[in-house]
Amino acid sequence: MERLGSSYILEERIGAGAQGEVWKGHKEGSEEPLAFKKLRPDLARERKVVNTFLKERDTLERVDSPYVVRVRDMVAEGETLGLVMDYVAGGDLADVIREQGSLAPELIVSYGAAVAAGLSAIHAAGLVHRDIKPANILMDDASAPPVPRVADFGVARICDSVVSTRSRASYTLVIEGRPLALRAPTVLGRDPETPPELDGAQRLAVLPEETTLSKTHALLEPTLSGVIVTDLRSTNRTFVVEVGHFRELVPGRGELVARGSTVYFGQAECSIR
Numbered sequence: 001m002e003r004l005g006s007s008y009i010l011e012e013r014i015g016a017g018a019q020g021e022v023w024k025g026h027k028e029g030s031e032e033p034l035a036f037k038k039l040r041p042d043l044a045r046e047r048k049v050v051n052t053f054l055k056e057r058d059t060l061e062r063v064d065s066p067y068v069v070r071v072r073d074m075v076a077e078g079e080t081l082g083l084v085m086d087y088v089a090g091g092d093l094a095d096v097i098r099e100q101g102s103l104a105p106e107l108i109v110s111y112g113a114a115v116a117a118g119l120s121a122i123h124a125a126g127l128v129h130r131d132i133k134p135a136n137i138l139m140d141d142a143s144a145p146p147v148p149r150v151a152d153f154g155v156a157r158i159c160d161s162v163v164s165t166r167s168r169a170s171y172t173l174v175i176e177g178r179p180l181a182l183r184a185p186t187v188l189g190r191d192p193e194t195p196p197e198l199d200g201a202q203r204l205a206v207l208p209e210e211t212t213l214s215k216t217h218a219l220l221e222p223t224l225s226g227v228i229v230t231d232l233r234s235t236n237r238t239f240v241v242e243v244g245h246f247r248e249l250v251p252g253r254g255e256l257v258a259r260g261s262t263v264y265f266g267q268a269e270c271s272i273r
Contacts, residue, residue, distance in 0.1 A: 010036055037085065041255065084192050088151070137149070174271040187203050192214050212236045238264065
């Protein structure tokens, strides 16, 4: 259990995406469940991202539609930046598609109309989503059939203001003596798969014989300040040796690793140059 600001209690981590972690919790003194999106620490440290969120806070909170996951509050403290949102039980549209396969035509029409109505409300507030995909359509099962609600509006666009500067960064990874170029977000492993929330990231298969390296082990994102490394819940974890200090990365949480550091994916050694 964690706290967010002085008013909110985070009870359970329920997901992670390209921009951060999602938690379920509540406001102190209330039993109503809420969802909290905590941006990755490296994004929360970016003054441009924080300032833009604060500037657009009123706009984000003004979007009101039964087909949109409403932003209720925002918390910015130190290196923590969190959005307080409606909690929607029922999973997302990606879950529905995985479980049911092809949807009935009448459901496609119904869901499409609901998503279009949600996007219309977002656009009316002067915002653009820029990351519409099944994983960002939550299914509200408070009614039958479940009602689709658009989530994460505005987050991708604001974070893109930082990501766009990262695309110019370039590094060389030396993994067990093998040099590899890193110029774009890359999922690394023995035979990596790209999680739905990281759609668009490159895949880099290395060391198929190294059993301590997970099939899908970590996400590496080059930035001008260093490489953001996120352990994707690997079996044998990820460790960083940086200026004489040894630390283990928290699964699902991106952390900035400086050029010249060494990262261990399981027992596979990787130098960042």
